[in-house]
Amino acid sequence: MLPPSAVPLAGIGLGCDYNYEQWSPSVWREDMALMREAGIDLVAINVFGWSALEPRPREYDFAALDQIVELLHANGIKLNLGTGTASPPPWLTRRHPQVLPVTADGTTRYPGGRQAFCPSSPIFREHALRLAEQVATRYGNHPALALWHVSNELGCHNALCYCEASAEAFRAWLSAKHGTIEALNKAWGTAFWSQGYSDFDEVQPPRLALSTRNPAQLLDFQRFSSDALLEHHRAEAAVLRRHSDRPVTTNFMVTAHIRNQDYWSWAADMDVIANDHYLDHRLSDPVAELSFAADLTRGLAGGRPWMLMESATGAVNWQPYNLAKEPGQLLRNSLTHVARGADTICFFQWRASEQGAEKFHSAMLPHAGTSSALWREVLDLSAALDSLGEVAGTTVEADTALVFSWESWWATETEARPSQDLRYLDQVHAAYRALRELGVTADIVAPGSDLGRYRAVIVPCLHMVSDAEAAAISAYVEGGGRAVITFYSGIVDRDDRVRLGGYPGAFRELLGVVSEEFAPLLPGQEVPLAGGGRATVWTERLRTTTAEVVEAYADGTPAVTRNQYGSGLSWYIATVLEPAGLRDVLRQAVGDRTGGNSDIEIVRRSGDGRSYVFVVNHGGKDIEHPITGAELVTGQAVTGSVLVPAGAVRVVREEA
Template identity: 45%
Template structure:
């Protein structure tokens, strides 16, 4: 069974009929059918229209919308409408709005403003979700449930008294009592010893740096607090509509939420992705996020929001040039999405997103944007057989949210220049250029199926990697602290010491703009005074105070880099050869992605590229047989199904 009961690939977008007179709805349905739309997301921000006053529901307009969708063969991704509380709820209960770290309660007037810990907000959310489920449980348009919207986008945390009480309950479950918390947080430092958990507050603005262990637990708590809201709605939907799958839209690689934990609570993963058309390398970063989406549950996922052209929230909102909407959409399919959805269907006339592009632009059907919509709909119908397919990767990148939160804690690190996304991309980009499939993985997952595992950074590390027997690469500043952000006995790399065969004597962060020569290249940002124990030295620092000191080492099949290299290619090529991992050879700017029996080749450049196909096959987009060397037009793609 696919993500939903809808066959083939999903195609459509956010539909906001409440922004338009009802006479427009008929035209919407006709044009959706013409474009091949088979799903629409509805009611995401409709709470104030569905419940205009406490306990008084107005479902009539939504009834008519769902009826129209069904009449035209379009399924509904039905939101529970709980993403933004209505003004009457905020005025009756001001405490539902979040409070900043400086003690300022935020005001109503935007979207997604709420305190995640508010019991009042939670009660009303659950009540509305139940009303929606009971109302539409038997409606034939209902294909999936959409809970909330982009959790942690506008509200990740709240520092009010209710949040403080919730935080203390969370801490009590984790540490039992003040003694357990004191031991975990190291409160003997700076005189922070607690005698009762009731004395603990959120990490509000303080005179100086806040305890990094407290900040780490706060990050964990904030992710969990929002997840509790999601779970509360899911419980209602599961009880009333047990056969209908539920999801919520992620935001690619988001710092604030532990998506490994969140994905486990969903029936399938969905994502919102908005690569910048003005950035010629944006397709690499978004490919990394798509691979995360595929890896979260090791199954197909859904691109639930993307932009047909320009967005509305950057400093400069560049449009997508001809061909890019289609290319970006096919890229998501290549990396495992079972559909392409957009924000939004009809371009808004008012509000903060009135200049955000849409499938049906302001200019209507005479526009380039509408022609792009028609072309993509036709292409997706040709690619229907791709839905449900899933490929295997031989390489994995390790991503751990606890480690990420600890690494980027403010004001307490040897350098604030280590950013996990940058570290991931430094390894992912050359793998992507080689057409090598990559999974992302938490350190505790079974890694035995991978030939090569790369951990660009594991600041917070246990012994999860100790049993891995494949080719392993570990980046700098790893194995530093335990789960409580306390430095491992004996220093770094802690539990990785025996595996890597090295010890770190001292961190050696490099000032901005400084490069340190290393055999075969140069390092930036970070270096270490490294002491080999029983590891072979592969490269040494040259010049300066680290002259002659080991920079890169290997013990058995485990390679350790004590620095950030300007170019990881030499090391990567070496470990790929040792692991016997091969990719697909393509020219620069062309992306090669295998999805099961299908090979996607995507030309992200504005020039024609010549590509040699690895096998003879049928291009599903043109229904032609291809083999040998072909020309791939600018921003064009082929989807090759092998002919045996």
């Protein structure tokens, strides 16, 4: 991986997607002038350019792309250049319909949208790499080229394909992983329901069945599918690197509704970690999820600065209710990403489309044009990012870790589980939201990470955990750390095999408890706690061995426990607590930095002897934050405290 300065932009960069194919050359020239006015540093082009560049097989037309490249270069704007392979052109799927993706029910999905291809298709791969070679050869050494952009949002729509090409690739992947058919049978527990295989050729993708499917097979298919998409990225990246020395990346989708890529396994292949994030108003707290996604992206970047490759100036077009941002929210959301490690802020897209599926998606230049309030907010954001230039390259300070696992997400939400109301991300978000409301900045880390530098570690619903990953958490606590582990953790190993002897399996000794039986609750059912709160979704028949009871149900059964383990402490939360109750437990482990004001985010970035404090006010009242230094957004000196108006952000360079 290249260093944080891999994208050669001065300060905090501002960028956008530019779909020039949708507009005439006269509009291009107007856009160049407006991009200069808006302070655009980086433009992503040729993301969906395949049908324009190759209108017929092996017939290439680069005239328009050449013009756009030179126009951007002449205006001092750097290129985030796509390979153009994100969606195949109609001629490819007409000539080779076998490249089309197949769903779990065996039906084919057709062109008309995007990503109408199987990630494992050798035919698609051949054509995509041929186009990538043409693009790389032509532009690989162009002076305006800052970054290569492989495909786009790999796996957003086609992550799981069940066609015959995928079946063949899945079998090869299984053979490489398990080695022998006997090992596969053991890993999948195929003695159950007469599923034993005698040869890898008998194995199929887990297409829809008449009954519940094998959960270990489903899990391995998720792993295979993530790896297949990564393999495609690697293939395109190899082409680019043969012709160019510029950094290569693809845009991750670290967000609440995308779960099919295990980005922990992808991160090392990226020269720059880039993420796409949009507020999801289907969630109970979309702003808290924004902060979580930013912290998780920073975790994928190993704590280094990262790039927000796509976000929205206002509404999106793909949710049931596509809400516009309130005045000031664009700046507040964007600077929250910067506070949590982003050194480049980009938007989809530059100019709002006249036609197509995304014509009602917001843009930097809206349908209303430059006479709009949104355009003025874009200019305000540009000025704010310019004022924060000296923050670039610094890193976020965090003394707490939250363990997150895509594999555990997959294993938790299999078809047969104790409760369909048990959703992994709900529990992760609840724990993160409690930390955020306590004013605690958390690093999001993978299972098995080195935890030694953290004062506390939060482990929500880590259902699947290996022996080594569990041992790392236990060793951390034994050495003096503090860990909070929530229910349904430690239950199965990496083959989805239950750890016998009582729950929570791998963490029984660490936590000093044994649960003999899960006792999930019905929708709407509540259980009173002795301390006055209420529990929902989940309970357990729990008893303590070495732990003490922190909170119990009204009948005396433990609900929250604390255990001395070595030199450290571990807490177990065996139910879904109300938000205030969860905060109270986490407060015991991590403290409280905000005094209970959940509308305030306080994050520090530092480096080279400099320290910057971001104070984000999501609330409706002005607040004062004690600090002394120079406030960068307004350019004012701060002595004693900084006033942060309702809905505003202030960034203070602290005095040494």
